[in-house]
Amino acid sequence: MEWTTHLLSGVAAxxxxxxxxxxxxxxxxxxxxxSDLDEHKSRFGxxxxxxxxxxNKTVGHRTLTHSLLFVAVVGAxxxxxxDPWVVSSACAGxxxxxxGDMLTGKVKLFxxxxxxxxxxxxxxxxxxxxxxxxxxxxxxIVYECVPLLRNVF
Ligand SMILES: [Zn+2]
Numbered sequence: 219m220e221w222t223t224h225l226l227s228g229v230a231a232x233x234x235x236x237x238x239x240x241x242x243x244x245x246x247x248x249x250x251x252x253s254d255l256d257e258h259k260s261r262f263g264x265x266x267x268x269x270x271x272x273x274n275k276t277v278g279h280r281t282l283t284h285s286l287l288f289v290a291v292v293g294a295x296x297x298x299x300x301d302p303w304v305v306s307s308a309c310a311g312x313x314x315x316x317x318g319d320m321l322t323g324k325v326k327l328f329x330x331x332x333x334x335x336x337x338x339x340x341x342x343x344x345x346x347x348x349x350x351x352x353x354x355x356x357x358x359i360v361y362e363c364v365p366l367l368r369n370v371f
Contacts, residue, residue: 219315219318219319219321219322219347219348219351220348220352221251221254221260221261221262222352223318223348223351223352223355224250224251224253224254224314224315224318225247225250225251226247226250226351226352226355226356226359227250227311227314227315227317227318227351227355228246228247228248228249228250228251228310228311228312228314228315229243229244229246229247229250229311229355229359230243230246230314230355230358230359231246231250231307231310231311231313231314232244232245232246232247232249232250232307232308232310232311233246233359233362234310235306235307235310236303236306236307238362239303240366241303241307242303242304242306242307242310243307243359245303245304245307245308245311246307246308246310246311246314247311248308248311249292249307249308249309249310249311249312249315250311250312250314250315251315252283252292252311252312252315253283253284253288253312253315253316253319254283254315255269255270255273255283256270256273256274256277256278256279256280256281256282256283256284257270257274257279258270258271258274277329280319280323280324280325280326281325281326281329282326282329282330284315284316284319284325284326284327284329285316285325285326285327285328285329286327286328287328287329287330288312288329289309289312289313289316292308292309292312293305293308293309296308318351319336320335320336320337321336321337321347321351322336322337322339322343322344322347322348323336323337323338323339323344324336324337324338
């Protein structure tokens with residue numbers, strides 16, 4: 219998926235796992251784009267260019283950072299430092315990223331095992347799925363914002 223859709227899915231996931239906490243949505247949104255650290259040509263990968271290039275050339279795209287192992291490692295690294303809601307939001311954001319990429323292609327979900335999991339789609343289908351997902355996610359986020367706006371006005 220495109221990075222904006224990953225961002226939206228991370229926001230929605232972080233929001234959902236924290237029971238509607240917008241701080242969780244913020245953490246989830248950031249975590250939702252982290253997995254593409256393995257693609258130096260991605261928006262997020264360009265920011266961390268030397269690191270993303272090394273990861274891409276070492277393990278490839280949609281492998282380590284798109285796996286359950288990565289979710290477990292991030293959770294284990296964050297747990298001693300942050301509150302549980304931060305850890306669950308971050309893990310949810312990463313899982314949302316992985317799920318999104320499985321809708322539009324294959325990932326090595328069980329890395330280091332090389333089994334690929336996900337749908338095989340054409341570029342046209344990729345774009346259509348990405349747009350539909352983005353619309354649904356924006357709808358969810360706007361719907362969840364309505365009560366907040368009522369409190370403001
Ligand atoms: Zn990805």
